[in-house]
Amino acid sequence: MNFIKINNRNNFLIKEIPIINPASKMYLKFWREQRKRCIDGFWSIDDSSVDVDITYGDINFPKSNSWRYMCPGCYFYVNFGTILANSKNSSSGAKIPMRPSLDDVEWEFSYNWTEARGFSGFEFDDLFSCNTKLKESYTNDELLNLCKDESGDIVKDEFYNNLFDSFGNKKQYIPVRDYIRRIFDKPMGRPIYRNIPGNLDILATRDGGKSWMAAGIVIAHEFLFDGIRRYERGQKLPIAEIVVGAGISDKSRDLLKKTLFIFDNLPGKYNKGTKNEIACPFHKTLTGSILAGNDIEHKYKKKISGEMKDVGTFSIIKHRIFTTENPEAAAGGRNSTIVVEEQGLLGNLIAVHGSNIAAQNNSGIKFGSSLYIGTAGNVDKIRDAEIIFNNPEGFEMMEFDNIWEPDVKDKIGWFIPAPYMARGFKDNNGNTKVKEAYDFFLKRREKALRSPSKRTIEIEKMNYPLVPSEMFVNAEANIFPVSAIKHQYFTLMSSKKTLNESFKVEFFINEFGKVDFKNVKKNPIREYPILNKRGDVVDISGCPEIFAMPIKLDDGSVPNNIYYAAYDPIDDDDNSDIDRSLQSFFIGNRLTREIVFEYTGRTKYASEFYEQCRLALLFYNAKCNYENNKKGFYGHMLNKASLYLLLETPEILIQKNIQKSRGIGNKSLGTNTNLDVISWGLELLVQWLDERVKDRNDYPSNNKVSSLIKRIYEF
Numbered sequence: 001m002n003f004i005k006i007n008n009r010n011n012f013l014i015k016e017i018p019i020i021n022p023a024s025k026m027y028l029k030f031w032r033e034q035r036k037r038c039i040d041g042f043w044s045i046d047d048s049s050v051d052v053d054i055t056y057g058d059i060n061f062p063k064s065n066s067w068r069y070m071c072p073g074c075y076f077y078v079n080f081g082t083i084l085a086n087s088k089n090s091s092s093g094a095k096i097p098m099r100p101s102l103d104d105v106e107w108e109f110s111y112n113w114t115e116a117r118g119f120s121g122f123e124f125d126d127l128f129s130c131n132t133k134l135k136e137s138y139t140n141d142e143l144l145n146l147c148k149d150e151s152g153d154i155v156k157d158e159f160y161n162n163l164f165d166s167f168g169n170k171k172q173y174i175p176v177r178d179y180i181r182r183i184f185d186k187p188m189g190r191p192i193y194r195n196i197p198g199n200l201d202i203l204a205t206r207d208g209g210k211s212w213m214a215a216g217i218v219i220a221h222e223f224l225f226d227g228i229r230r231y232e233r234g235q236k237l238p239i240a241e242i243v244v245g246a247g248i249s250d251k252s253r254d255l256l257k258k259t260l261f262i263f264d265n266l267p268g269k270y271n272k273g274t275k276n277e278i279a280c281p282f283h284k285t286l287t288g289s290i291l292a293g294n295d296i297e298h299k300y301k302k303k304i305s306g307e308m309k310d311v312g313t314f315s316i317i318k319h320r321i322f323t324t325e326n327p328e329a330a331a332g333g334r335n336s337t338i339v340v341e342e343q344g345l346l347g348n349l350i351a352v353h354g355s356n357i358a359a360q361n362n363s364g365i366k367f368g369s370s371l372y373i374g375t376a377g378n379v380d381k382i383r384d385a386e387i388i389f390n391n392p393e394g395f396e397m398m399e400f401d402n403i404w405e406p407d408v409k410d411k412i413g414w415f416i417p418a419p420y421m422a423r424g425f426k427d428n429n430g431n432t433k434v435k436e437a438y439d440f441f442l443k444r445r446e447k448a449l450r451s452p453s454k455r456t457i458e459i460e461k462m463n464y465p466l467v468p469s470e471m472f473v474n475a476e477a478n479i480f481p482v483s484a485i486k487h488q489y490f491t492l493m494s495s496k497k498t499l500n501e502s503f504k505v506e507f508f509i510n511e512f513g514k515v516d517f518k519n520v521k522k523n524p525i526r527e528y529p530i531l532n533k534r535g536d537v538v539d540i541s542g543c544p545e546i547f548a549m550p551i552k553l554d555d556g557s558v559p560n561n562i563y564y565a566a567y568d569p570i571d572d573d574d575n576s577d578i579d580r581s582l583q584s585f586f587i588g589n590r591l592t593r594e595i596v597f598e599y600t601g602r603t604k605y606a607s608e609f610y611e612q613c614r615l616a617l618l619f620y621n622a623k624c625n626y627e628n629n630k631k632g633f634y635g636h637m638l639n640k641a642s643l644y645l646l647l648e649t650p651e652i653l654i655q656k657n658i659q660k661s662r663g664i665g666n667k668s669l670g671t672n673t674n675l676d677v678i679s680w681g682l683e684l685l686v687q688w689l690d691e692r693v694k695d696r697n698d699y700p701s702n703n704k705v706s707s708l709i710k711r712i713y714e715f
Contacts, residue, residue: 002403003104003105003107003108003420003431003432004104004107004108004111004181005104005431006046006068006104006107006429006430006431007046007047007048007066007429008045008046008047008048008050008051008429009102009429009430010051011044011045011046011047011050011051011052011054012042012044012046012054012068012070012075012078012102013054013078013079013102014054014055014079015053015055016055017079017080017267017268018030018055018268019268019269019270019272020268020270021270022270022278029056029057030055030056030057031268031281032057032233033056033057034079034080035225035231035281035282036231037072037075038072038075038076038080038221038224038225038282039072039225039228039229039230039231040072040190040191040230040231041069041070041071041072041075041190041191042054042069042070042075043067043068043069043070043187043188044061044067044068044070045061045062045064045066045067045068046066046067046068046183047064047066048429050062050064050066065183065184065185065186066183067183067184067185067186067187067188068183068184069122069180069184069188069191070107070110071110071111071113071114071180071191071217072114072191072221072225073110073113073114073216073217073218073221074102074106074107074109074110074217076216076217076220076221076224076225077100077106077110077213077216077217077220077221078099078100078101078102078106080266080267080268080280080282081099081100081212081216081220081262082097082098082099082100082261082262082265082266082267083097083098083099083100083209083212083216083258083261083262084096084097084098084258084261085098085100085101085209085212097265100209100212100213100216101209101423101426101430102430103423103426103430103431103432104420104426104430104431104432105208105209105213105416105420105421106213106217106430107430109202109210109213109217110217111177111180111181112200112398112414113200113217113218113369113371114180114191115176115177115180115198115398116197116198116199116200116369116371116398117193117197117229117369118193118194118195118196118197118198118369119176119180119191119192119193119195120132120162120176120192120193120194120195121162121171121179121191121192121194122188122189122190122191122192123158123161123188123189123190123191123192124186124187124188124189125171125188125189126165126166126171127165127171127172128171128172128173128174128179129162129163129171129172129173129174130173130174130175130176130179130180130195131162131163131171131173131192131194131195132173132195132196133146133163134163134170134171134172134173135173140169140170143163143164143170146159146163147159147160147163158192158194159194161192162192162194176195190230190231191229193229196365196366197360197366197367197368197369198369198396198397198398199369199370199371199372199395199396199397199398200369200370200371200372200397200398200413200414201343201372201374201388201389201392201395201397201398201413201414202371202372202373202374202413202414202416203344203374203375203376203385203389203413203414203415203416203468203471204374204375204376204415204416204417204421205375205376205416205417205418205421205463205464205465206375206376206463206464207421208416208420208421208422208423209421209423210373210375210416210421211254211255211258211341211373212258214255214339214341214371214373215255215256215258215259215261215262216258216259216262218337218339218371219242219244219255219256219259219317219337219339220259220262220263222240222242222336222337223240223242223259223284223298223315223317224263224282224284225240225282226238226239226240226313226315227239227240227315227336227337237313239313239314239315239316240313240315240316240336240337241315241316241318241333241334241335241336241337242315242316242317242318242335242336242337242338242339243317243318243320243329243330243333243335243337243338243339243359244256244259244317244318244319244320244339244341245319245320245321245322245329245330245338245339245340245341246321246322246340246341246342246345246346247321247322247323247342247345247346247347248321248342248345249291249292249321251341251342251345252292252319252320252321252341253290253291253292253319254341255339255341256290256296256317256319257290259317260290260296263283263284263286266279266280266282266283267280268280268281268282284298284312284313284315285298285299285300285312286298287299287300290317290319291319292319292320292321293319293320293321294319295316295317295318295319296316296317296319297312297314297315297316297317298312298313298314298315298316299311299312299314300312318330318333318335322340322346322348322352323348324347324348327348327351327352327354327355328355328359329352329355330352330355330356330359331355331358331359332359333359334362334367334368335359335360335368336360336367336368336369337368337369337370337371338356338359338360338368338369338370338371339370339371339373340352340356340370340371340372340373341373342373342374342375343372343373343374343385343388344374344375344382344385346384346385347383347384348384349384349385349388350384350387350388350395353370353372353388353395356370357370357396366396372388372397372413374389374471376418376462376463376464376465376470376471382471382472385472386472388413389412389413389415389468390409390412390413392411392412392413393411397413398413398414399411399412400412400413400414400415402415402468404417404466404467404468405467405468405469408469409468412468415465415468415471417465417466417467418437418441418464418465418466419432419434419437419438419440419441419466420432420437422437422440422441425437425440438466441464441466444460444464445457445460445461448460501547502524502545502546502547503517503519503545503546504519504520504521504522504523504524504543504544504545505517505518505519505520505543505544505545505546506518506520506543506544506612507544507612507615507616507619508615509615515615515618515619517544517546517619520543522539522541522542522543523539523542523543524542524543524545524598524600524601525540525542525582525600525601540582540601540602541601541602541603541604542582542599542600542601542602543599543601544597544598544599544612544616545597545598545599546596546597547594547595547596547597547598548589548592548594548596548597549596550563550596550619550620550621551589557621558619558620558621559621560621561590562589562590562591562621563587563588563589563590563596563620563621563622564587564588564590564622564623564624564625565585565586565587565588565613565616565617565620565622565623565624565625566585566586566588566624566625566626567583567584567585567586567613567624567625567626567627567633568583568584568585568626568627569583569606569609569610569626569627569630569632569633570583570602570606570630570632571606571630571631571632572606573604573605573606581602582600582601582602583600583601583602583606583609584598584599584600585597585598585599585600585609585613585616585624586598587616587617587620587622593688593691596620597616597620599612599613599616606632607632607636610632610633610636610637611636611640613633614636614637614640614642614645617642617645618642618645622645623645623646623647624645624646624647624670625646625647625650625670625671626646626669626670626671627670627671627672627673628649628667628669628670628671628672629672629673634646634669634670643669646669646670647669647670648668648669649667649668649669649670649671649672650671653671653677656680658674658676658677658680659671659672659674659677
């Protein structure tokens with residue numbers, strides 16, 4: 001999704017909040033208008049040739065066909081928020097209180113959050129609607145039935161007007177994301193929220209103000225205006241219940257500190273700093289604490305009929321910590337908003353998200369929205385965060401087009417690359433100077449590449465990603481050349497032909513007593529964990545996959561010592577659970593250094609997998625080093641008189657004192673896995689991954705290799 005381009009942001013900003021005597025009529029008029037804008041949003045002219053002062057309500061707007069809608073949270077944040085940020089005129093790095101900048105990223109953040117809240121159109125648009133009922137296969141009559149009351153009468157209320165035009169015809173459906181960002185030829189009135197609320201997953205570069213936007217546009221706005229979606233004078237106020245949490249209390253507490261800073265610095269105080277100071281009308285008296293496990297609430301004591309009673313709106317912010325033992329920290333209550341800070345630090349994020357979904361459903365109907373925030377470079381427990389981000393629909397997250405790496409994942413969560421978060425590369429209207437910003441970060445990468453340490457470029461990409469995949473790197477704990485692996489992965493995935501050239505097979509013994517295979521219509525397993533998005537039955541058995549046929553000598557036999565195999569087995573039957581561990585079997589070519597065969601999956605009976613691996617060893621004339629911690633594969637090979645296909649425990653493990661000696665029986669073959677074996681194995685794997693190899697087309701043909709082997713044997 002490309003960011004919008006703003007033509008005149010000043011037409012959406014109050015130059016300075018006026019200080020008005022609370023006893024004057026102007027005070028009430030001004031603050032009523034501002035409250036309305038903070039709840040309903042604000043329409044103004046986005047035209048570089050038109051300047052208007054929006055301070056007061058009676059604005060003499062000129063005629064224009066360049067009207068843009070500013071969302072409620074954004075209007076509040078950029079006009080009444082105060083944040084701590086670096087001054088452009090300071091080189092000390094010290095942060096000072098200032099008004100938030102209204103840049104393209106603030107617009108996009110607020111548009112996406114408004115979509116997540118269930119936005120479905122504007123009240124005065126008689127042609128278009130974003131109500132998702134219109135894109136479903138409802139007939140006119142079926143839609144009308146949705147608008148009837150208990151007596152069977154059609155109620156022409158906001159919901160009806162969101163579906164039908166003034167002539168009673170269905171409106172034209174248009175997606176929220178296209179519609180809400182449009183330039184209109186006139187103001188379209190207040191927003192309508194009749195879509196099912198969604199969840200927003202954001203992963204972005206560090207710095208740039210994500211947490212401040214979450215604090216102001218989401219948390220502070222929801223709390224101060226009690227979750228109201230439509231302004232009415234004298235309306236009864238609902239109770240907003242907000243949960244703010246993280247895996248580490250410091251992270252969520254910092255987010256709440258930002259929220260309190262906005263509360264404490266609301267502009268518009270009268271007699272500021274004196275004993276007679278009158279707070280901004282948006283101010284709320286708070287009780288409670290932001291410490292983990294505590295709440296802050298709009299509640300205070302007031303004497304009523306001679307008795308002190310609790311009064312206020314009772315809107316509440318709950319600070320909760322998500323742990324492995326307590327992923328359900330947000331459960332309970334009616335939480336209209338849940339904000340998860342630094343999601344990448346939550347190793348059990350999927351469990352937490354599952355609980356949060358349940359906490360915002362009432363009898364299966366979703367009523368609230370969740371916001372998940374993650375920072376590139378701070379993704380220590382990335383597995384769950386990466387899974388959710390790359391599979392948004394399966395986790396009830398808003399989907400975005402992956403315009404950066406579409407051949408790998410076409411739909412992802414909302415990714416904000418480093419150039420768009422870099423505040424130093426914005427024009428006078430807050431639009432990103434895209435070329436200059438990208439050039440800046442590319443030059444940083446060129447410098448990092450000159451470093452003798454590979455970690456330098458890894459850390460640079462992780463902290464300031466240009467494409468989504470660069471966020472999912474843990475440079476502190478990962479010994480692998482992650483960038484090179486990712487590059488190769490995307491090269492493969494963008495050329496599906498390469499992967500599809502393999503043979504998906506099943507081995508069997510033919511009538512001549514030889515190992516043969518037949519092609520099967522099954523899908524190999526390419527990702528783990530395996531996601532079951534819609535409750536479908538998932539086949540985790542996988543299938544044997546041939547990438548390169550075995551090299552053969554002139555007599556048709558496969559030479560010795562060319563192919564080697566490695567096997568991570570299991571002993572247990574049952575493949576009914578997609579979360580069960582898989583077994584994996586590989587065969588490699590010593591000469592070409594490539595993997596020629598793979599079988600990863602889990603069959604109903606473990607012996608089925610064992611047999612396919614045994615036949616593959618015969619097919620390639622390979623010997624297998626397997627993990628002998630499990631006894632099942634040894635037993636199968638013993639019963640099939642095929643122990644000769646298993647390698648003895650490698651001598652080098654004994655020489656390196658990684659294993660003391662060869663055992664007996666099962667322990668005399670294969671490798672007994674322990675921490676030392678794993679550590680050394682990872683070192684060898686890193687060396688193998690770091691090798692430069694030729695393109696497969698540059699490898700010697702089977703005939704040439706066969707001749708080479710023959711000469712070696714003769715020698």
